[in-house]
Amino acid sequence: AQSVAQPEDQVNVAEGNPLTVKCTYSVSGNPYLFWYVQYPNRGLQFLLKYITGDNLVKGSYGFEAEFNKSQTSFHLKKPSALVSDSALYFCAVRAYNTDKLIFGTGTRLQVFP
Amino acid sequence: DAGVTQSPTHLIKTRGQQVTLRCSPKSGHDTVSWYQQALGQGPQFIFQYYEEEERQRGNFPDRFSGHQFPNYSSELNVNALLLGDSALYLCASSLGGQGDNYGYTFGSGTRLTVV
Numbered sequence: 325a326q327s328v329a330q331p332e333d334q335v336n337v338a339e340g341n342p343l344t345v346k347c348t349y350s351v352s353g354n355p356y357l358f359w360y361v362q363y364p365n366r367g368l369q370f371l372l373k374y375i376t377g378d379n380l381v382k383g384s385y386g387f388e389a390e391f392n393k394s395q396t397s398f399h400l401k402k403p404s405a406l407v408s409d410s411a412l413y414f415c416a417v418r419a420y421n422t423d424k425l426i427f428g429t430g431t432r433l434q435v436f437p
Numbered sequence: 438d439a440g441v442t443q444s445p446t447h448l449i450k451t452r453g454q455q456v457t458l459r460c461s462p463k464s465g466h467d468t469v470s471w472y473q474q475a476l477g478q479g480p481q482f483i484f485q486y487y488e489e490e491e492r493q494r495g496n497f498p499d500r501f502s503g504h505q506f507p508n509y510s511s512e513l514n515v516n517a518l519l520l521g522d523s524a525l526y527l528c529a530s531s532l533g534g535q536g537d538n539y540g541y542t543f544g545s546g547t548r549l550t551v552v
Contacts, residue, residue, distance in 0.1 A: 328479075360543070367441070367527055367543040368480070414479055422493050423531070424470065425541065427479030 326351045328417050330428035337405045338436050345400040345431045347415030356418035357398045358425065359389055361411050368414065374398060385409070405435045441530050441544035449550045450518050456549060458513040462530030463542045468492075469511040471503060472527040474546070480527055486511050487533075515549075523551045 329348045337343045349355055356375055360368040372383025379391045389400045398415060412432050416425040442461040450456050462469050468487045472480035482495035486505035500516045509530075515522055525546040532540075 358541075365545075365548075367443075367545040368529075369543070370540065373540075416479075419482075423468070423485060424482040424493055424495065425472075425480075425529075426482070429477075429479050 326417060326419050326426055328415050328426055328428040330413075330415055330431045332431050333429075334432045334434060336434045336436065339407050340404050343402050343405045343409070343433065343435070345413050345415075345433060347398045347400065347428060348396050349398060349415075349417045350396065351417050352420040355391075355396075355398075357389075357391065358416040358418075359383065359387070359398075359400050360414045360416060360427075362414065362430075363411050371400070371413075405433075407435050407437055409433060410435045441528055441542050443526075443528050443544035443547050445547060446545070447548045447550075449552060452518055452520060452551055454518050455514065455516045456518060458515075458526050458528075458547045458549070459510065460513070460528030460530075460544060461510045462528075466530035466532050466542065467509050468531045468533065469505060469509065470529045470531070470541070471511070471513045472529065473497070474525040474527055476524070483513070518551045520551050523549060525549075 358373045359371040374391045415428045470485040471483040474480040484494040489505045505511045527546045528544045529541045
C-alpha cells in the first residue's frame, strides 16, 4: 500500500533557527513527492515537489526539501524560520499510475519570536 | 488569472439532507479533483473528473457523486448526510490529468457542518 507518514504532530522552533519537518513515504514505482502548507481556514498552497533529478529541491518562501531514496524520506527544511511560517504542513505522494495525491496527517509548525 | 474558486465557503446541513458543492478550476485547467479533509486529518481523495467523466475514485461510498460541466467546472453531491461527513471539502484543479507535471492548484475549500 502506498502511504506517507509525518511522525511529528507539532514542531516548535525559535525564529531565526533552522527548521525541519519530517516525511517518509512508501510507494510503488518512482515517487512523486510534494509539500503543501495550509493556513487557518484556507486551502492548500504548493511549496515544492520532487519528480526526478537533483535530490535537493528548492521551493517557495525559502523552503527546500531533500529526497533520500535509501531512507525513503522527503524532509522539508528552511535555514532560518519566520514567525509567519507558523502553519500546518502536509507531505503528499502521487499514487502509482494515478493522478491522485495521498497526504500525510500533517505537522503543525509553531515558530516562536 | 483566477485561481480555484469554491462555493459556498461555509454550509450547515441537517443529517439526512443532500448537499451540492461547486468548484471552478483555475483558468487553463481542465481536470478537477475533490478531497475531504476531516478535522485534524490530511485530505482524502474522493474522485477526479476529466473530460466530463469520473476518472478515478477513492474509498468513498456511492452517496458521494459528482459532475463536470463542459466549461470544466464541477459539482460534488453528497446524499443522506451523516454527522461524519462534516469536513472541509477541497477542490484541486490540474491540466490533462497530470497534476504531477503541471501542478495541482487547490481552492480554499467549503466547510460543511452536519448537525
